[in-house]
Amino acid sequence: MTAESAVETLSHPAPDTARDLVERAIDRGAMVTLFGACTVEYQGRAASSLGLGDRHVTLKPDGTALVHTDEGQQPVNWQPPGCDHSVTVAGASLVILSERTTPDEELEIAFETVAHAAAFDVSDPEELAVTGTEADLKERILETPDLVEPGFTPLATERETPAGAVDVYGEDAAGRTVVVELKRRRVGPDAVGQLNRYVDALRRDLHAETEVRGVLVAPSVTDRARQLLAEKGLEFVSLAPP
Amino acid sequence: MTAESAVETLSHPAPDTARDLVERAIDRGAMVTLFGACTVEYQGRAASSLGLGDRHVTLKPDGTALVHTDEGQQPVNWQPPGCDHSVTVAGASLVILSERTTPDEELEIAFETVAHAAAFDVSDPEELAVTGTEADLKERILETPDLVEPGFTPLATERETPAGAVDVYGEDAAGRTVVVELKRRRVGPDAVGQLNRYVDALRRDLHAETEVRGVLVAPSVTDRARQLLAEKGLEFVSLAPP
DNA sequence: GCATCGATTTCGTCT
DNA sequence: AGACGAAGTCGATGC
Structure with a gap:
């Protein structure tokens, strides 16, 4: 340059x-x-x-x-x-x-x-700086866990399960396990399937008496995704990256 | 040009x-x-x-x-x-x-x-012709359904379910409903989740006595995907696009 | 316009 | 090298 x-x-x-x-x-x-x-x-x-x-x-x-x-x-x-x-x-x-x-x-x-x-002849010393990603949404939640719900406590990120890594793993005010799946934008059925796999895997892995909740955090969901969430007993919280 | x-x-x-x-x-x-x-x-x-x-x-x-x-x-x-x-x-x-x-x-x-x-000044009258896609794999199966399994009969493609469209919908030699999900390359957990959503949806939609099988058709699967298939009672057939 | 899903996806990260 | 999931994904199709 x-x-x-x-x-x-x-x-x-x-x-x-x-x-x-x-x-x-x-x-x-x-x-x-x-x-x-x-x-x-x-x-x-x-x-x-x-x-x-x-x-x-x-x-x-x-x-x-x-x-x-x-x-x-x-x-x-x-x-x-x-x-x-x-x-x-x-x-x-x-x-x-x-x-x-x-x-x-x-x-x-x-x-x-x-x-x-x-x-x-190209010379480019700079790296691209992006904001508004899923990582930014994760940081937002770790800083202010109440955005997911009052009393939510994050315990780990990228926690491994037999079905893959959970974005945010924590527990609610009542001590129940909570699996949080994050998406930076409006989500469809695939994200619900992903969350469901993680919840399923943890229910198998943890002791039978442990209750596991699944929460999808994204700006919005499609109708079909909302339907699938309901069928699977999963929850949705509307939240966008900062 | x-x-x-x-x-x-x-x-x-x-x-x-x-x-x-x-x-x-x-x-x-x-x-x-x-x-x-x-x-x-x-x-x-x-x-x-x-x-x-x-x-x-x-x-x-x-x-x-x-x-x-x-x-x-x-x-x-x-x-x-x-x-x-x-x-x-x-x-x-x-x-x-x-x-x-x-x-x-x-x-x-x-x-x-x-x-x-x-x-x-650009002039480009030509269209790209690609082979080896999922569509080619679908055609291969419709021409020779036995590649999925002997006695398999395709009844519809892109059949709609509450969870999305099924790639190939048909029945086996015993008259059981078969849902086929196609992938042109090696698949991971996401494809299993997709197939599982369709099977789930059809089990809800069709009468209770109807048995629904789910078959993933792809060149190969990852270990985790194979595990998830087993847990969900889904099947795998190895097949690549022509 | 939105929703859904494929793609020679590419890309980053981690094992 | 393979696996897994994100991406300002893009692009095609159907509604």
């Missing part, structure tokens, strides 16, 4: 010229972008094929590959971090190959035409 | 020059990319702040915004399709603002330095 960051660009380069730039950029750990008409083939956990069209391709120094069309937030094709990228010229085409193992996956991008190629 | 796709680029432009290019590109429905040192602020469903660093920014004609660092497949910040993008100059900075309503969300990218700016 400098006032004059190192940038190398080519407009409508010949395949050989583009290959040289991409090869050098990958070698020195730069970020590469390509734009042009290409086809994309993927094989791995699934398989896909994409006919000729204009796309924007990004190769990151960590081994990520992204193929973006003009629509959508998600790339139309991609490869996760840790892949090996290589570039070759096949006839008049520039071919990008991105591969990895465990699982075996391969992404091939064949540019019939490269309209633009660029290499960027 | 032409042999000479329209591409406009600037290296180390002045803020005003970059603003003009970005503004014109947005107006004509082109894809915009920017690279340089910037800060990013987000407020909406959550909130985040990102200090100064080199990033690659993409603005798509459908209103998507993406901010990528040198690491990770996911953008460090973003805005989904449907947002309004605007560009202004504030002092020496180029500021990109991306906004939407329902929910109210705002992303502000302030470039201290623009190392590169580009506008791409």
